[in-house]
Amino acid sequence: MGLTLGYVVRRLALFVLIVWITATINFLVPRLAPGDPMGAVLGRMESQGQKIDNAGEIIAQYRRFFGLDEPLPVQYVKYLSALTRLEFGYSLAAFPAKATDIVARALPWTLGLLATTTLLAFALGSTLGALLAWPRSPRFVRGLVPVAMVLAAIPPYLKAILLLFLLAFTFPVFPAFGTSQIGKIGAEAFDNFLDAIYHSALPALAILLSGIGAWALGMRGMMISTVGSDYLMLAEAKGLPPARIFFRYGMRNAILPQVTALAIALGHIVTGTALVEIMFSYPGVGLLLYRSITDNDFVMIQAITFMLVLAVATMALLIDLLYPRLDPRIGYARR
Amino acid sequence: MAQIAAPLQTVSLRFRPSVSTRVRNWQLATGLALVLGLALIGLLGSLAVGESGLKLGTAGFVKAPTLERPFGTDGSGRDIGVFLLHAVLPTMKIGLIAGGIGTAVGVVFGLLTGFLRGPIDSIVRTAADVALAIPALAVLVVISAYVHVQSVELMAVVVALFAWPFPTRSIRAQTLALREQGFVEIARLSGKGELLIAFTEILPNLLPYIIAGFVASVFGGILASVGLQLLGLGPRLVPTLGLMLEEAFQAGAIVRNLWWWWGAPTATLILLFIGLFLISLGLDEVANPRLRRARR
Numbered sequence: 001m002g003l004t005l006g007y008v009v010r011r012l013a014l015f016v017l018i019v020w021i022t023a024t025i026n027f028l029v030p031r032l033a034p035g036d037p038m039g040a041v042l043g044r045m046e047s048q049g050q051k052i053d054n055a056g057e058i059i060a061q062y063r064r065f066f067g068l069d070e071p072l073p074v075q076y077v078k079y080l081s082a083l084t085r086l087e088f089g090y091s092l093a094a095f096p097a098k099a100t101d102i103v104a105r106a107l108p109w110t111l112g113l114l115a116t117t118t119l120l121a122f123a124l125g126s127t128l129g130a131l132l133a134w135p136r137s138p139r140f141v142r143g144l145v146p147v148a149m150v151l152a153a154i155p156p157y158l159k160a161i162l163l164l165f166l167l168a169f170t171f172p173v174f175p176a177f178g179t180s181q182i183g184k185i186g187a188e189a190f191d192n193f194l195d196a197i198y199h200s201a202l203p204a205l206a207i208l209l210s211g212i213g214a215w216a217l218g219m220r221g222m223m224i225s226t227v228g229s230d231y232l233m234l235a236e237a238k239g240l241p242p243a244r245i246f247f248r249y250g251m252r253n254a255i256l257p258q259v260t261a262l263a264i265a266l267g268h269i270v271t272g273t274a275l276v277e278i279m280f281s282y283p284g285v286g287l288l289l290y291r292s293i294t295d296n297d298f299v300m301i302q303a304i305t306f307m308l309v310l311a312v313a314t315m316a317l318l319i320d321l322l323y324p325r326l327d328p329r330i331g332y333a334r335r
Numbered sequence: 336m337a338q339i340a341a342p343l344q345t346v347s348l349r350f351r352p353s354v355s356t357r358v359r360n361w362q363l364a365t366g367l368a369l370v371l372g373l374a375l376i377g378l379l380g381s382l383a384v385g386e387s388g389l390k391l392g393t394a395g396f397v398k399a400p401t402l403e404r405p406f407g408t409d410g411s412g413r414d415i416g417v418f419l420l421h422a423v424l425p426t427m428k429i430g431l432i433a434g435g436i437g438t439a440v441g442v443v444f445g446l447l448t449g450f451l452r453g454p455i456d457s458i459v460r461t462a463a464d465v466a467l468a469i470p471a472l473a474v475l476v477v478i479s480a481y482v483h484v485q486s487v488e489l490m491a492v493v494v495a496l497f498a499w500p501f502p503t504r505s506i507r508a509q510t511l512a513l514r515e516q517g518f519v520e521i522a523r524l525s526g527k528g529e530l531l532i533a534f535t536e537i538l539p540n541l542l543p544y545i546i547a548g549f550v551a552s553v554f555g556g557i558l559a560s561v562g563l564q565l566l567g568l569g570p571r572l573v574p575t576l577g578l579m580l581e582e583a584f585q586a587g588a589i590v591r592n593l594w595w596w597w598g599a600p601t602a603t604l605i606l607l608f609i610g611l612f613l614i615s616l617g618l619d620e621v622a623n624p625r626l627r628r629a630r631r
Contacts, residue, residue: 029482149613153611154608165594267470293567305476305477309469
């Protein structure tokens with residue numbers, strides 16, 4: 001049956017709903033909070049001893065941009081139309097830089113780290129999990145279950161602290177911080193690439209270890225229910241090679257709920273990645289969010305959270321649209 | 336019929352746990368020991384040491400552990416051991432309140448939508464799908480940046496905003512499976528009202544799932560609250576493990592190799608997370624007997 005038009009439309013509607021609700025929360029929370037949001041922000045910044053030369057200019061620009069003097073419904077419509085152009089206005093802390101431009105610079109770092117670690121963790125974790133439940137696995141493999149449990153239980157940000165302590169300070173194998181200068185030109189491009197990987201190694205490891213543990217446990221549960229199936233016995237009776245039975249008959253069927261779980265877990269993964277970025281001063285969106293919170297840069301906070309939700313919702317949409325290719329039984333008449 | 340066997344068997348297990356099941360479920364035993372142990376140490380310890388060590392500047396600044404102060408002191412001149420003992424229970428409280436709210440909402444939503452179906456079902460299901468798809472941190476950051484969260488209870492409520500979708504989904508799925516069973520049909524034939532059936536016939540069979548879901552929500556609540564605290568958002572006047580960790584991180588305790596400062600909250604949180612995780616795995620196994628096969 002595969003992909004039906006009704007399913008695609010429903011899934012797209014859900015995507016729009018997710019983005020719209022996030023945008024609405026972002027719109028309402030500052031306006032429901034007591035006091036004028038901009039005045040409060042600038043007042044707080046000044047009380048903390050930050051000098052703002054162009055406070056009047058920012059407020060005027062902000063008021064004009066968002067039309068804060070107009071009635072709320074008008075503001076809301078204007079706000080939504082600005083969002084469709086990804087316009088958030090100017091960063092308060094880094095005026096006159098536009099929030100969108102700042103986020104756009106950090107986004108590739110986060111997406112690169114996110115994509116690499118998520119795909120690797122999913123592949124490695126699922127394979128490991130399948131082996132944990134496979135009756136023919138060597139004994140020591142099945143003994144790895146508690147290891148997977150501990151890996152899955154410790155959140156990535158605590159792993160980041162332990163990895164920093166172990167591999168950056170006690171045994172300085174990897175650098176603790178950030179990345180080297182971005183944007184060197186020409187022949188050094190490849191060196192830059194290697195350098196970026198070298199500097200990303202520890203944050204990636206912290207996220208990977210958590211992911212592998214969690215996916216392994218999930219896959220183990222699925223594989224346990226698959227192992228008793230008749231078609232596996234038939235495959236064995238036919239004399240198929242064990243590897244083929246394991247991958248094409250066992251894992252191929254057990255992995256389907258894992259893919260659905262991946263779409264649901266994306267939000268969680270992004271949260272974990274953002275916090276790990278902060279621990280390692282990795283120049284991604286998470287670190288930017290942290291700096292914006294410290295700077296009370298509300299424009300940036302809004303821009304970052306919206307872009308994060310947009311990215312996660314898009315990825316989940318892609319997974320859900322690709323899913324029928326993995327599982328042709330799904331017609332999506334009703335979930 | 337296979338579906339009904341699982342919950343019914345679990346219920347009987349809950350009320351008459353056989354010795355062999357109890358001994359074999361090492362996850363549940365280890366997890367409970369860890370979490371209850373930590374809670375007990377936090378409770379008795381904080382009562383025993385008193386609050387004098389919590390005052391700023393009374394214990395000396397950034398001192399490595401000594402015999403007198405076995406956990407050292409932090410950058411604000413507090414005894415880390417005393418702070419740690421006082422931080423355990425408030426941290427757990429955040430998780431318990433957030434998990435409690437999330438589970439309660441999830442049970443009511445899941446049970447009603449799964450049993451009554453209809454338009455409310457579509458609305459709640461869509462809402463849960465939306466809430467699951469939004470990275471909780473993104474919205475929580477916006478909320479806590481504007482609403483200055485200064486109490487443990489408010490923190491828990493904020494975190495609970497994203498604690499309900501998962502319980503709702505799983506309770507709804509179980510309810511859907513149960514409502515087609517024979518005993519529900521019999522209750523209906525005997526003239527019981529729909530709501531009464533939902534709460535007296537279905538709910539008791541869901542108990543293992545509800546408890547497992549509650550523990551998972553507590554885990555998620557503490558996870559999210561510590562995450563927010565690391566971002567500097569959260570109560571600063573109540574001692575919590577997240578606050579300790581954030582202060583240590585802020586002061587560069589890792590870079591400066593002040594291992595006792597970041598080590599104490601990190602180790603305690605790791606034990607707490609592992610404990611909660613093992614409890615929920617163990618309860619999963621009780622609720623879902625198919626998983627038990629793998630351990631043989």
